[in-house]
Amino acid sequence: MLPYWRLSAYYFFYFGFVGAFSPYFTLYLQSLSFSATDIAILMSLMQVMRILAPNLWGWLAERLGMPVTIVRFSAAASLAGFALFFFTESFAGIFVAMALMSFFWSASLPLIESVTFAHLGGQGHRYGSIRVWGSVGFIAAVLGIGYALDHLPIASVLWMTALVLGGIMLCALWVPDAVRAPLARVQASMGETLRRPEVRALLGACFFMSAAHGALYVFYSIHLVDHGYGKALVGWMWTLGVLAEIVVFLFMPRLMRRYTLRAILLFAFAAAVLRFVLIGWGVDSLAVLVFAQLLHGATFGAYHAAAIAAVNLWFPGKLQSRGQALYGSISFGAGGMLGGLLSGLTWDVIGPAWTYTVGSLFALAGLLWLYRGWHPGVGPNAAGKGEE
Structure with missing residues (x-):
């Protein structure tokens, strides 16, 4: 029997942590009088660990054959690392706490994804109904903490976030392991695929x-x-982006039947070019900000769904886990680290508007590379659009 609610609860708290931590921890760091560069360095540790940790923990889980055990250990260890924030306000102390927490926290998502699909078996189409609870958790955390911080000191974000991490740990103890089907053999090698x-x-x-x-x-x-x-x-603005993402996720099966993955991705990149210019230069207009946040449905929802689909098709069988790890490391890890660190260096020098403009230029670079490197009619298709 599919442990639907156990898996859903894990996703709820896992992405609830993202909703608690990402929008508000930077405000806590700012309250400690850290510079923009310091904040960027500290937050970039999350991306650094997303380069290193998933591959290491995934290899260990494969060798030991105990992914759920590692998920449980990582949940407890990430909470222990986060607890160090209560005992230090120095840059060095917070750096160590962030590194420890991030190293263990980033280990669990790829493993819980594999556990979820192992439980689903031939019911892979039900994944979305489980994953959507992660978006619900994000919304609950970002809205609840946003309202609370209008009445509580910013330091209280530590206690609220720690409670969410505690929820992750409890849910990890509740998630059962699953019997895994053997991976199919594939003819293509990793080197051939990457060429x-x-x-x-x-x-x-x-x-x-x-x-x-x-x-x-x-x-x-x-x-x-x-x-x-x-x-x-602020909480509502983050929520608006996630709501747009949820709507797009729900409509992605229809979009993929009508448009190629390449076309969906090109649209998402074009939306990102526009979105970050609007955030940088239109911040004084709430209407502009609302529109920019609605574009999150394209710049993350459509983009991520199409990219994951392409990676799944290009890296089949035994290559699949390595392909997904590579995708996460290159994009959310290395790319996220570069964008975060560079924004910290430019924020006080050229200002927020131009910093977000640099983000638009990054999106434009990705758009051009994708347009020129992935030709129409090549690669995985989207429901009969003529690609092979």
Whole structure:
């Protein structure tokens, strides 16, 4: 029997942590008088660990054959690492705490994804109904904490986030392991796959897309608060983006039947070019910000769904787990790290508007690489659009 609610609860708290941590922890760091560069360095550790940890923990889980055990250990260890934030306000101390927490926290998602699909078996189409609870968890956390911080000191974000991490740990104990089907044999090697220009174009474009989002994930909340918006509204703005993402996820099966993956990705990159210019230069207009947040449905929802689909098709069988790890490391890891660090260096030098413009240029670079490197009619198709 599919442990639907156990898996859904894990996703709820896992992405609830993202909703608690990403929008508000930067405000806590700002309250400690850290510079924009310091904040970017500290937040970039999340991306650094997303380069290193998933591959290491995935290899260990494969060798030991105990992915759920590692998920449980990582949940407890990430909570222990986070607890160090309560005992230090120095840059060095927070750096160590962030590194430890990120190293263990980033280990679990690829493993829980594999556990989920192992439980689903031939019911892979039900994945979306489980994963959507992660978006619900994000919304609950970002809205609840946003309202709470309008009445509580910013330091209280530590206690609220720690409670969410505790929820992850409890849910990890509740998730059962699953019997795994043997992986199919494939003829193509990893080297042969990576030599294909369309594969390199996709991975390179994904690197630039994550880099384009760097300033958003590090400085968006600070950007809004500095322009007079309340923390509750900040929470609603983050929520609006996730709601747009949910709607797009629900409609992706129809979109993939009608349009090629390449076309969906090109649209998503074009939307990102526009979105970050709007955030940088239109921050004084709530209407502009709302429209920019609705574009999150394209710049993350459609982009991620199409990219994951392409990677799944290009890296079949035994290559699949390595392909997904490579996609995550190159995009969310390396690309996110570059975008976050660079935004920290430019924020106080050229200002927020131009920093977000740099993000738009990253998206434009990804758009051009994808357009020129992945030619129409090449690569995985989207429901009979003529690609092979």
